[in-house]
Amino acid sequence: MSDGSNTQGQAKTGAELRFRLPIYEGPLDLLLHLIKKAELDAQDVTASGITEQYLAYLEMLGELNLDVAGEYLVMAATLLLIKSFSLLPHPQLADQEEVEDLRRDLVERLLEYQRYREAADKLAERPLLGRDVFTAPGETQPEGEESQRLTVSLFDLVEAMGAVLKRLADKAPRDLKLRDIPVAACIPRILAAVEGARRVEFIALFENADDRAMVVATFIALLELIRRRVVCAYQETRFGPIWLERGPEEIKETPA
Numbered sequence: 001m002s003d004g005s006n007t008q009g010q011a012k013t014g015a016e017l018r019f020r021l022p023i024y025e026g027p028l029d030l031l032l033h034l035i036k037k038a039e040l041d042a043q044d045v046t047a048s049g050i051t052e053q054y055l056a057y058l059e060m061l062g063e064l065n066l067d068v069a070g071e072y073l074v075m076a077a078t079l080l081l082i083k084s085f086s087l088l089p090h091p092q093l094a095d096q097e098e099v100e101d102l103r104r105d106l107v108e109r110l111l112e113y114q115r116y117r118e119a120a121d122k123l124a125e126r127p128l129l130g131r132d133v134f135t136a137p138g139e140t141q142p143e144g145e146e147s148q149r150l151t152v153s154l155f156d157l158v159e160a161m162g163a164v165l166k167r168l169a170d171k172a173p174r175d176l177k178l179r180d181i182p183v184a185a186c187i188p189r190i191l192a193a194v195e196g197a198r199r200v201e202f203i204a205l206f207e208n209a210d211d212r213a214m215v216v217a218t219f220i221a222l223l224e225l226i227r228r229r230v231v232c233a234y235q236e237t238r239f240g241p242i243w244l245e246r247g248p249e250e251i252k253e254t255p256a
Contacts, residue, residue: 026069048086054076168212186218190222191251201243202241203242231246232244
């Protein structure tokens with residue numbers, strides 16, 4: 001995850017509690033995530049299924065009470081416009097050509113962005129030794145080196161969180177009002193979990209959860225700790241279980 005400004009805590013809009021935090025990835029990242037998961041080509045970005053999944057992710061962010069950046073909504077509108085023109089006849093040729101130009105521009109942007117992301121991922125996947133740490137002459141790489149780790153994106157975390165909320169919905173009514181739970185109150189429990197074992201599976205943080213407000217606040221706290229590199233998240237296989245462990249940074253100040 002790329003770094004960003006500090007979490008801005010919680011804000012109320014009317015009677016509804018909303019959480020504001022930096023969006024670590026943008027709409028192109030979400031499109032690439034969906035394409036890779038569906039094992040499609042970037043040229044298929046405007047496929048109907050991708051549009052539906054994109055909208056489903058935005059709905060999931062809403063269920064988590066996360067404010068979604070406007071650029072995500074612009075991308076959603078673009079995908080819906082392209083989809084509508086592909087499904088319905090439009091007599092105005094100029095409009096059809098304009099939408100085709102829009103689709104072509106989106107595909108070109110995505111392909112270019114994909115190249116940059118793949119290059120960055122290849123650099124990130126290189127072994128730590130020889131990139132950030134170097135051995136003295138005659139030294140060899142220590143035995144038992146960690147197996148290859150895959151970067152976890154915001155959307156991997158949101159998807160895992162969606163599964164938690166789905167199970168929780170079977171236990172409690174969905175129309176319960178969120179209580180005002182400070183993010184700071186959830187941080188000690190997360191740190192205790194990751195410091196008490198070599199690693200902890202993401203789902204384990206919510207195993208005994210029966211309070212949606214606490215689940216959401218814990219998730220926001222986890223995102224903040226990952227952003228600050230106090231906690232690290234990774235996968236050993238693409239779209240596999242998400243693991244959490246203690247990161248290299250210390251917590252300096254607690255978010256509100």
